[in-house]
Amino acid sequence: MNSFQFVNPTHIVFGEGTANQVGQLTAKHGKTVLLVYGSGSVKKTGLYDKTVSLLQDAGVTVHELPNIEPNPRLSTVNKGIAICREQSVDFILAVGGGSVIDAAKAIAAGVPYDGDVWDFFTGKAVIEKALPIGTILTLAATGSEMNGSSVVTNWEENLKRAFGSSHTYPKFSILDPTLTYTVPRNHTVNGAVDIMSHVFEQYFSLTENTPLQERFCESILQTVIENVELALENPEHAAARANLMWSGTMALNGGMISVGMANDWASHGIEHEVSAIYDIPHGAGLAVIFPNWMKYVHEERIDRFVQYATRVWGVNPAGKSDQEIALEGIQATRDFFTRIGAESRLADFEIGSEKLDRMAEEAVRYGAIGSFKRLEKQDVKAILELSL
Amino acid sequence: MNSFQFVNPTHIVFGEGTANQVGQLTAKHGKTVLLVYGSGSVKKTGLYDKTVSLLQDAGVTVHELPNIEPNPRLSTVNKGIAICREQSVDFILAVGGGSVIDAAKAIAAGVPYDGDVWDFFTGKAVIEKALPIGTILTLAATGSEMNGSSVVTNWEENLKRAFGSSHTYPKFSILDPTLTYTVPRNHTVNGAVDIMSHVFEQYFSLTENTPLQERFCESILQTVIENVELALENPEHAAARANLMWSGTMALNGGMISVGMANDWASHGIEHEVSAIYDIPHGAGLAVIFPNWMKYVHEERIDRFVQYATRVWGVNPAGKSDQEIALEGIQATRDFFTRIGAESRLADFEIGSEKLDRMAEEAVRYGAIGSFKRLEKQDVKAILELSL
CATH class of the missing domain: 3.40.50.1970 (Rossmann fold)
Incomplete structure (x- = not known):
């Protein structure tokens, strides 16, 4: 810490x-x-x-x-x-x-x-x-x-x-x-992705010895995962709406869940470049970018991705390599986003490869981004290409 | 909530x-x-x-x-x-x-x-x-x-x-x-018990639909459990001392971990009566009282005690009744307190039954205490008797 x-x-x-x-x-x-x-x-x-x-x-x-x-x-x-x-x-x-x-x-x-x-x-x-x-x-x-x-x-x-x-x-x-009972379905979905993404930016960190912060992060992720489908099935589900709302606030209340931890925020930076040009909803962009960021960076600290897979998604580690467990957790993230109705590709917004280079260039205008893995222009471009 | x-x-x-x-x-x-x-x-x-x-x-x-x-x-x-x-x-x-x-x-x-x-x-x-x-x-x-x-x-x-x-x-x-590197062993122990007790007072609640708050509580309990023995073995264990300190602060930072939940605080009330007369350390008194409070009240809401046993202590629920799982979690609490060196009985402080009645009387001077189970004088006395 x-x-x-x-x-x-x-x-x-x-x-x-x-x-x-x-x-x-x-x-x-x-x-x-x-x-x-x-x-x-x-x-x-x-x-x-x-x-x-x-x-x-x-x-x-x-x-x-x-x-x-x-x-x-x-x-x-x-x-x-x-x-x-x-x-x-x-x-x-x-x-x-x-x-x-x-x-x-x-x-x-x-x-x-x-x-x-x-x-x-x-x-x-x-x-x-x-x-x-x-x-x-x-x-x-x-x-x-x-x-x-x-x-x-x-x-x-x-x-x-x-x-x-x-x-x-x-x-x-x-x-x-x-x-929030009247919030349209897609906004509820994008909001849930946004909350989870805020946690991801803090949770995937190279800082050692932060067990309480990690568990606070996992607590929010699990709560969102358990509640968003309830809210989608029944928009007036009082408990689900309350739990989602409080999860969103706790996920980014000045960084309380990640005090003493290096944060990443590269995925937000990349998403901002996409929506600055294409004006897509922030949460929708994050649902596309984040699983691909995970795939691209997970080997930097495989133990955190193993922890994520097992604690948040209940991945059974028996007989699997760390790499397999980690990838299963990342796939569970992608599958969950898809199941609740979030887009999985830039193509879903009719975004092609034309401006990828410009977006990657802009993302690193002040230098490499992220702290979990420092991303140079070619890294950002690679993540965007995975997202096409 | x-x-x-x-x-x-x-x-x-x-x-x-x-x-x-x-x-x-x-x-x-x-x-x-x-x-x-x-x-x-x-x-x-x-x-x-x-x-x-x-x-x-x-x-x-x-x-x-x-x-x-x-x-x-x-x-x-x-x-x-x-x-x-x-x-x-x-x-x-x-x-x-x-x-x-x-x-x-x-x-x-x-x-x-x-x-x-x-x-x-x-x-x-x-x-x-x-x-x-x-x-x-x-x-x-x-x-x-x-x-x-x-x-x-x-x-x-x-x-x-x-x-x-x-x-x-x-x-x-x-x-x-x-x-805190120079904190004596017994104060480190009592401090850990105090932190866990603060969480218990909030976590064992009849309020429904508070999954995030419950997980925040469990996060603190698990962090304390994982770190206190490290600090006892090596008082200058930097990570353990940092994790214990931040756990203590988060456990009672104005009730953030239990917003929207009824709190109990009966065990604190009972312990206060003991230490008001016998001047024993607060944490030491709580280590004696709390497991007995748990035994006395757990049937009020067995599901919360089952959750506590399985999530915090990793009790395997297979083939067991809720009652058995709950009691296993309570026993794990008692065993943990004993393992780290906390007292388990009032007799360890040479406190006998002489003033139990007076303590019970004082504890309910403004009426029944606690919200998980409302405790009248005879309930308080029963918990104190379990603690002899």
Whole structure:
């Protein structure tokens, strides 16, 4: 285990009906709110009307930024920053999934910054302050509800980049699993893949002597595996929806499950290059990339893949080589993703080999990526080719 | 899973050498510090001298309260409160294990309170503010380094009571596992029992549909089981000490591993009555009480005990009844405690049956205790009798 620091100040309010507390929770932090949301599903479900009404009852003035894209765009973030400045907004409320929350964080960081908010994504500047934000989560996936990270796409330049800051942890996040009852099947699938992928990025690590962290990771993987099909069969399965939601939050709550461990994040980096060009859903891209990353890198540390196969997938090791056990675990991952309905090939999105070289080039623009196995351009390209 | 709220603002600084950061971390919060510590082992190891020197280098004025008892006493807490008021102390630094940290919390809550600090332990008053505190942890056991709870003994009245408050979470806790290399064998054992007992209080719950929380609990139990003997064999086993320390913190970091679950805490209540009279170490008392509590209550929810036996102890369920599997898991617990050197009977502390009735009476003074099985006076007495 390496040395580490950990702190996570986000206040979680979890359970059915907790969205009713949004007025009082928001009023603690701000008087003029920018309400950020997505494509309008929150309007269909009535959550939008309820939220606006509760905010107004709490004496809060509401401005709004609708239509956050599934891969939130820099142009939209800049629109939000402009509204906040014009209207003297002092709090941002994100109602939605990860993309909405990520956009809200970027706006929050951008408002008090004199330069271009994109500077925070390119590393040109570091966030020193941000408006406070809160969230009502409507999708089990991202973990963004309990961390300081944000991913935004600069569509003009086909660049998808991330920042992480201690200033952009939500002050509160309302997690009402019943709000996910109406999540469409494919979003439920992509969300589950996203949660598992967040764990993979932390679990497949070269750091030694981290048994508790590894078991926390395995706990989340097993819980997602056991619950996602229940939620797909019955979208109003209360326990499954609650377990998926809490798994998503725990999977990326500031890295608690992997404190003191080197993280990898190469697969996310590769996926970001795909969706920066083709605008496919993040979870869908990960379902394609991750099993191929596993195949490509597993020999770096076969014992972790053996542990993964046996503990998470119950692979029986009797009479098998480590290599066989590891590959069985990777195949179980692929089969599971396929069984729940996730895509397995880039071709499923009509993505061919044309831009593979460019994506590989972009993925390593600052040097090799990943820590489990350092990936150079040719490695990234090989993983993308496996994914065709 | 029940509805819940969760927030834990404590900043953890973990790793070898992190105690060197105490000056700068403290100076962020205060200028005049009360340094609280125990029997003097921190003087022997040099940690005391180093801490004082680092604090002074950071421009902090240091007052001190030594000799905190293993079961910290109200009279000592009151002594600390008086020093803080006289010297205008604005920050409390606890250097030690759970008892030292608990005393620091009680002092922190007592200083700005006009009444008797004991009011917070009897429920007569609620903490509305407290001085900020920080900790340097020297024992893997309590979890007090990352929660708002405190347990103090009113020795004059033989009462041991607890409070919990959002105002008494440490601002920071320094967790340097190498500081536990010098922990005596029996304290290492009692600490491990304490950690496991904290998990038991949360894990044995009647709440349904909490698979992630249950696995988090099992993760900690397995990690402690795998590491405590390594630390006993080699007190300077870096990985074992680190894993035990982080397990202790995670086991009781504001209830994160059991969010949305009813907790029990009856065994702690019973043990508190024993140590309030006989002043035995908390962990040692728990090692005696807990297996007997398990025997007494396991039929309330046999499936949880079957899960415990199979997942944590690897009990092979083939051809056995649930009852047999459950009892095998309970016996494995008892055997493990014995194997690492924990006491198994009250008689090992020369405690006889004389005061059992009084202890049972006191344990239920506010009504039945526990939630897994509600224990009336006769139940508590029966568990104590099993423990003789």
